[in-house]
Structure formats: structure tokens, C-alpha cells
Amino acid sequence: MLLIFKYINSTRKFISILLIMALIAVIGNKNTYSNEPNSAWIKHLYPDHYKVQFAGGIGFVSAGLGYDFFKERVDISYFYGYVPEWFSKEDLHSVSLQLTGKPFKIHLNSKLEYYPLNIGMFIHHTFGSEYYITLPDHYPEDYYWWSPGRTGGLFLEGQLNYQFKEPDQIFSEIGFYYRIVTRGVYLTSKISNTSIPLEDIFSLGLGIVIYY
């Protein structure tokens, strides 16, 4: 708890911590409430999935929750990401919103399905006054065209899902994904520069997703 309070030095950090606590609270999962009356509409509010991601440009480790649409062909996830000071000069707290489309699906067997090529985009906000979203007042209008506090990127992803067919399972599915990520600030740096190695603008991310 001390560790948590150490980071509550701004409202936005506090809100993000509340969101994580909410995430942990609801991870009790929506199936827990399935027998209660009048719970049908509440059920819809519970996230369809939870994700834990390593790297991928949004944190050393990130925890997310989100919803699936169109029979799991589109998902939207909201992440909180953390980079410990050990990896950088300062610890970094951030949030990101991801949209993933999964146009291809291959049934490997009755329990395994593989999404070979998901495509996605994300926006990413790092907390701290130096990572501002709108240009502070001490700059003239349009002084800098980009926002250090609102970066975004694109990714390509592969995902393998395992379906639990047995009854009374807490999760319906568990998945593993790997992705290759690039960001707007890297793409714009690479444009018209052959001297930038192409591999420098890409990085990898790995993650686990749990479906209820």
C-alpha cells in the first residue's frame, strides 16, 4: 500500500489507480453474479476480457480490460501501464486505449483457434506535466505540432486462443498474443530518412488475455 501511496501525487495518477482497483474488484468476474436476479443489465457492464501485456510500448507491464464486439472480431481495451525506475531515469505511469480488428480466424481443433493477423491502433498518455496533451500557455499557438502526452501507434498481432469447453469454468477462453508495434513519432522520424534502420522503429509486445 505504501508503494501505491507514493505515486498518488497528482489527480490523474489517483484516477488511474482507482481504475486499477476497479479492475481488480470486478475481476471477481461477471459469472459470479449470474444467479442473481435483475443482474442481466449489470452483466453487460462487466468487461468481456482482461489483458496483461509485457512491453509493446505501453509499459513494462500493463493491465487492461475491455469489450468484444462482432463475435470477438473487434475489441477495445483500456490499459494502465507501468515502467519501474529501474529501466529508465524515472518511473513512468501511463494509460492507453487500443482498438484491435481480427479479420482472420483459423480453427486449429475444437479448443484452439488462431488469429494470424490482427491489426490495431492505440493512443497512449504518459502522466506528468512534461507530457502535456494541450500546448501550455507559455507557448504561442501551434509552436509544437505534436503532443508528448498523446502519442499513438499501430500494431500487427497474432493470437492463439484456448477455449474451455467444460462447464463451471470461470473463464471461457484464454489467449496469448504477440505483436509488432510502431509509433507515430517513429514513423514520422523514419519518413524520408534512409539512414534510420527500419528495425529501429518497430518493437515487440507479448500478452495474455482472459475471456469471461
Added chain:
Amino acid sequence: MKSYLIAILFMFGIFIYSCDEVFEYSPYVIDFEDHETNLTQKNIIALSLNNASDTLTIALTGDTHRFYDEAERMVNKLNTDFDIDFLIHTGDFTDYGIPKQYHWSNSIFSELNAPYFVVAGNHDLVSNGEEGYKEMFGNLNFSFIHHAIKFIFINTNSREYEFNGQIPDLDWLRNEINPGDDFEKVVLVFHTPPFDADFDSDLEDEFMNILHNSDNVLFATHGHLHSFNYSEPYSDGIPFVNTASVEKNEFVRVKIYNNEFTVDVIDF
């Protein structure tokens, strides 16, 4: 089963450790390799080992932003066709101040067969860019003496500090520029020129007074304006050299001999 798990975790740990470059945690992670840190000090040492000739030849550039290909061509040209003592970069070494751009720019300038010194530009200080600069180069204000000339690099990007009255640090400058036994002349290097709107107008007069009163400034060189200019903006005998724009394939060569100097714009 337990040892199996430990083995997997251990291997995953090694995997992450060895794939330092492959995984990115944030665009703002400052994690430079050893050869990318403390470069000002390293270049001062490298310069001190150079054999002194009578004429000092310096290349001036600046505002390289995202002009990586142009910067690379310039460095190649300097390596093949010119024999310079060192290069001065007048800031905006990066465009967004992000660690990756510090890395990319430095990968290009580190190929130079001569020491190079970079003063921070306003773009270098955006987001956690100041931390990146400090990690890669060192202090934002620094100086060294070569050939009895003191080269003073000072952070003049007042707007990045909300015009707080502390940037540029005039006390530091006064102390540095104060005539001493170990140098005869001063070359002043900064990014934002004092007549620019991004320079703290409350400090402009005092800044120029310090330069004027010390009576030893050979010339001042700056960037920020992206085009070559040689002038005496305050008509007080202190010449200003605005480094040429790398995007127009130009750099400036300065030769200093016997406390006199010449300035040429060179195409590459």
C-alpha cells in the same frame, strides 16, 4: 513442476535481458548504452589529446531535427574532405526530445572523425528531453578551453522554462566569461539568440552587457533560425554566426588563427 517453472521464468528473464532492443516499454524510457553517455566530457578528453596546429578549424551545424539523411551526408563529407578540430552543434539535436531521436542523431554524429559538442535546443527539452540530454551529454551549461580560447555553451531556451528568469543562467555566464590567465578569447555557443522571442526579454540586456563588458568575445554562434547569417545584431563589435541549415545541405566552417577568424558556408 516447480523447477520446471523456475527454469521457464529464468529463461524468460534472460530472453528479456538479451532482447533489450526488441522490447520497448515507453517512448520515454532513457536507457542509453555506455558509449552514448557523458559525451561532453568524453569529447573534451578526446579534444585535449589532439595535436595542436596553429589554425583551429571548427565545423558549425545545428537544427538537425529529423534531417537524419542530410546530417549523415554532412558527417561523411566532413570525414572525407575536411580536417576539422571539432564540430559544434547549436541545438535541436532532436525534434521531439525523445530518447530514440537522441540515439539516432548521436549514431550519425558519433561517426565523425573528430570530437563534437552539442548545446541543448528548445526541441531537445520537450517531454523528458532535458533528462535525455543530461544522460547523453552532461550539464546543459559547460565550457572548455582549447588553443587559449574558451568555448562556453549555455542553455538560452528561456521559453521551455516558462521565462522563469533563471534561463540563461547569467551568474554562471558571468563567472565563466570573466577573463582568466588560461584563455585569451571566448566563443559563445547557444541555441536561441537573445533577440528572439523565445529568449527571456528581461535578461536580454544583461546577457549582452556581460558579453560586451568581458571584452573578450571573438564571436557568438547560435541556431534556431535555420539559415546562415553573419551579423553584428547589437552593433557592439560582437559578431553572431547563425549556423547554416543542414536541410539546405550547408554547414559553416570557421578557421581561427591568432585571435582572428574567417567564416565560410560550405555545401555538401
